[in-house]
Amino acid sequence: MTINPAAKETQVREQLGRLDVVVDQLVRQIEGLEDRLHVVLRGEDEGKSEDRPTETLVPLAEEVMSYADRVAYAVGRIIRLVERCEL
Numbered sequence: 001m002t003i004n005p006a007a008k009e010t011q012v013r014e015q016l017g018r019l020d021v022v023v024d025q026l027v028r029q030i031e032g033l034e035d036r037l038h039v040v041l042r043g044e045d046e047g048k049s050e051d052r053p054t055e056t057l058v059p060l061a062e063e064v065m066s067y068a069d070r071v072a073y074a075v076g077r078i079i080r081l082v083e084r085c086e087l
Contacts, residue, residue, distance in 0.1 A: 016063060023070045030077050041084045 003011075034041070057065060 012060070016067075019067055023067055023074070026074050027070070027077075030074055030081070034077075034081060037081070037085065040086050041081070042086055044080060044084060
């Protein structure tokens, strides 16, 4: 089956849009969980941000990298949430 380039790009855009929605839902759910558990969580230490070397990426790679960064941020929040839990 041969798919024309325009259809391929449309499929990629649709899936990136879907990924964007799901990552946003993940972050919102983590925020909601933190809000609900605030009575059993220790205060959060100020973390330092990691600077990443700047590299030139093609637009699609840049977009994929931004999703990976958002997921890594969410994972970090879950890890910190578990560490702060006083149960």
